[in-house]
Amino acid sequence: MATALKSKDLVNNCLSLVSGFIKLPLEHMWVDYDREADVLYLSFRKPQRATKTIETDDDILIRKDNNKIVGITVLNASCR
Numbered sequence: 001m002a003t004a005l006k007s008k009d010l011v012n013n014c015l016s017l018v019s020g021f022i023k024l025p026l027e028h029m030w031v032d033y034d035r036e037a038d039v040l041y042l043s044f045r046k047p048q049r050a051t052k053t054i055e056t057d058d059d060i061l062i063r064k065d066n067n068k069i070v071g072i073t074v075l076n077a078s079c080r
Helices: 001-021
Strands: 031-034 037-042 050-054 059-065 067-074
Touching: none
Parallel strands: none
Antiparallel strands: 031 037, 037 067, 050 059, 059 067
16 A cells, blocks of 8 residues: 555656646756755756856756757755
């Protein structure tokens, strides 16, 4: 029974993200989370190959290739 509850929670958490994801002007997205470092990586193309990284004041790194955003890195992700 506990496994079914966890599966249901997982599905519901994923479904809560759907409306935000489909509004993004992206065809593909890869998501990786490093639990030990508490860093979330969002990549919008593979390979990512960024030529520039912009660091924001709120622990977010925006990875760009020329003028196109190819990824976002979120530091301290669990605190958001």
